[in-house]
Amino acid sequence: MSYLKLYQEGKLQxxxxxxxxxxxxxxxxxxxxxxxxxGDNVGFCGADSKLRVSHLFLHQREEPEIVGKKGSGTIFFSxxxxxxxxxxxxxxxxxxxxxxxxxxxxxHNMIDLQEQGAENINLVTPTHYTAQIIEALVIAVKEGLxxxxxxxxxxxxxxxxxxxxxxxxxIYMPDIKYSDDAVAQxxxxxxxxxxxxxxxxxxxxxxxxxxxVKDGLANRGLLIRHLVLPxxxxxxxxxxxxxxxEISPDCYVNIMNQYYPCHKAFSNEKISRNITINEYNEVIDxxxxxxxxxxxx
Numbered sequence: 001m002s003y004l005k006l007y008q009e010g011k012l013q014x015x016x017x018x019x020x021x022x023x024x025x026x027x028x029x030x031x032x033x034x035x036x037x038x039g040d041n042v043g044f045c046g047a048d049s050k051l052r053v054s055h056l057f058l059h060q061r062e063e064p065e066i067v068g069k070k071g072s073g074t075i076f077f078s079x080x081x082x083x084x085x086x087x088x089x090x091x092x093x094x095x096x097x098x099x100x101x102x103x104x105x106x107x108h109n110m111i112d113l114q115e116q117g118a119e120n121i122n123l124v125t126p127t128h129y130t131a132q133i134i135e136a137l138v139i140a141v142k143e144g145l146x147x148x149x150x151x152x153x154x155x156x157x158x159x160x161x162x163x164x165x166x167x168x169x170x171i172y173m174p175d176i177k178y179s180d181d182a183v184a185q186x187x188x189x190x191x192x193x194x195x196x197x198x199x200x201x202x203x204x205x206x207x208x209x210x211x212x213v214k215d216g217l218a219n220r221g222l223l224i225r226h227l228v229l230p231x232x233x234x235x236x237x238x239x240x241x242x243x244x245x246e247i248s249p250d251c252y253v254n255i256m257n258q259y260y261p262c263h264k265a266f267s268n269e270k271i272s273r274n275i276t277i278n279e280y281n282e283v284i285d286x287x288x289x290x291x292x293x294x295x296x297x
Contacts, residue, residue: 001148002167007141015164016138019131022161023049029081029127029158030196045081045128046096051136052078054098056109058116063254063295065211065218066122066150066171073118073147075109077125082154083189084177086265093125094263103132107139119217120148120171127153130161134168148219156190157200162207171211172204173223179235179242187233187271198242211252211294222247223295227256228283231270236283244290252295255283 006012022028023037033043040048058071066072078098080087091097101109110121126133137145148170155174176197178184184193204222211221224247226239236255243251257280265271284296 001146001170003137003149003169004141004146006167007138012134012141012168013138015168016131016134018164019134019161023131027158028130028161030156030190030192031081044083045079046094047079047128050100051103051106051129051132052096052098052100053106053109054078054092056113058113058118059122062122063218063223065213065216065252066120066173066223068119068217070117070119072120072122072150073110073113073116074122074124075106075113077123077129079128080125080154081127082156084154084263085187085268086259086262086271088260088262090263103136104139106132106136107143107145110136110140110145111143114145114147118147120150121145122150122152122173124152125154126151127157130165134165137168151204155197155201156188156193157196159196159199159203162200162203166207170208170220171218171223172201172208172221173225174201174204175225175227176201176239176243177227177234179238180233183233183235187268198246202246205247205251210248210250221252223252223254225254225256227259228275228280229259229271230273230275230279232279233270237286240283240287240290240292244292249291250294251292253287253292255280255287255296 026037031044035041035043042048054076056075059074060071062072078096080093150171151169152173185191208221260274261272
């Protein structure tokens with residue numbers, strides 16, 4: 001695990017220091033709220049200086065290469081830097097359900113998941129808590145953490161922060177939600193999503209490359225998720241073209257079919273229904289036609 005080398009060289013501790021300083025004038029994500037979160041102010045995401053966690057457990061329902069035989073040690077963080085009107089976890093991402101913990105407790109939770117047999121530590125919606133996560137990681141490494149780290153995010157990431165994190169995470173799992181900024185603004189309240197997600201995903205790929213799998217278990221690389229939306233709102237063909245042409249035809253892409261209307265989706269007729277089988281198969285067929293071949297049936 002490359003984060004172990006960073007720790008031994010003192011670089012992980014320096015990354016932690018820089019991220020903690022950032023929270024005083026927060027630009028941890030592209031929202032660039034510039035609020036003093038150390039002083040318990042909040043920006044778009046709703047998070048202040050406290051670290052809030054919703055759930056942590058051995059997850060058996062992620063991608064098979066992430067779950068392995070024993071499960072992914074998954075930690076769900078509360079709040080989010082996106083405002084998706086159809087979010088299926090809106091009670092966590094929007095309302096902030098969960099409980100506050102210290103970085104020391106987070107570090108101990110990582111160790112506990114490892115001792116339960118977790119194949120990796122899977123950090124879900126980590127973007128706005130990157131400073132506290134790396135601070136906890138420094139402690140966890142001292143206590144013996146030595147399994148892969150997964151950065152499981154919504155794709156709306158600061159390029160500067162992702163560059164700073166080079167060598168920390170073994171596996172990146174970004175969503176690529178949209179290829180149309182007008183749709184991103186309407187459905188997730190961000191106006192520059194397509195540019196931001198392409199920049200950050202390309203940097204993730206530069207750091208870790210294609211997903212590497214040994215004995216059925218991923219140990220390093222990029223895994224992209226893309227959720228098919230009703231009425232072609234996700235711009236799936238353009239997303240897949242980007243992945244194939246600018247990342248790699250060997251990129252692992254989980255094309256997901258589990259959209260259903262939730263949260264505020266019923267107030268928007270364009271997303272107030274489930275996707276159809278035909279809508280999903282059309283995207284799968286297109287992915288195959290351009291040469292993508294990993295991560296979907």
